[in-house]
Amino acid sequence: MEEIIIKDLYKYYGDNKVFYNLNLKFTKGKITMVLGPSGCGKTTLLNIIAGIDKNYSGQVRVNRKNISYVFQEDRLIPNLSVFENVAFVIKSGEKRKDIDSIVNKYLEMVQLEEYGDKFPDELSGGMKRRVALARALAYNGDLILMDEPFKGLDFELKNKIMDKFLQIQMEKKRTVIIVTHDKEEAQKLGDMIYSLD
Incomplete structure (x- = not known):
């Protein structure tokens, strides 16, 4: 069963064909x-699926109620x-x-x-990235969009986090x-795997 169907999608930035x-x-x-190199339209595709970018032609059908998004920027709340x-995205009920x-x-x-009481300005870039990832997963979204979620993490740490993510995915099936x-x-x-080039 398809959750998302993209059909005959055309997207341009001026004369630039994406x-x-x-x-x-x-x-x-x-x-x-x-999968694809920088500039091939990966982030644009996520923004179209999320409904953030509506400036395209074609059909985009997304069967979802709640979307969780790990953006390229960490977008943590500084205060x-x-x-x-992380708790901010959990339903108040x-x-x-x-x-x-x-x-x-x-x-x-x-x-x-061990860093729950720290504030974003006390964290390294990689740590902020991990908080953004934790926050996106804590939100009970039907659909999770992730834009380079493991960027900036060292090899060993990245693999440990990916292993745990796969374990959680086996439970949640999101x-x-x-x-x-x-x-x-x-x-x-x-x-x-889809490859964009």
Whole structure:
């Protein structure tokens, strides 16, 4: 069953052709990797799927209720702690102990459980990236869009986090689209891989 269908997609920036008659299908409950070099339109594709970019022609059908998005920029709230940044996206109806449990689960996944009381300006770029990833996963989205989510992480840490992410994905079975330029990352995570060039 397809969660997202893109048919006859055309997208231009002025005279610059980004997509020309692009056709893709994304399967519900699977991880699809979109692989390609910088400037090939990976971020634009995510923004179109998310409904942020509406300036295109063609059909984009997205069967989703809630979208979680790891942007290229970390977009953390500067006056909230790491713990509060992750908790911010959890529905207010949740009980306090449940919120704590969810936040701690995802901070542990990205190996930042000891940094919950720190603020974004106290973190390195890679740590901010991991907080953004934890926050996106803590939000109970039907569809998760990730724009280079492991960028800036060293090899060993990245692989540990990817392993934990795959374990969580086996439980949750969410529809995930990840864009990357890293072939090994695509092969490790992807149930399906599309290559844009």
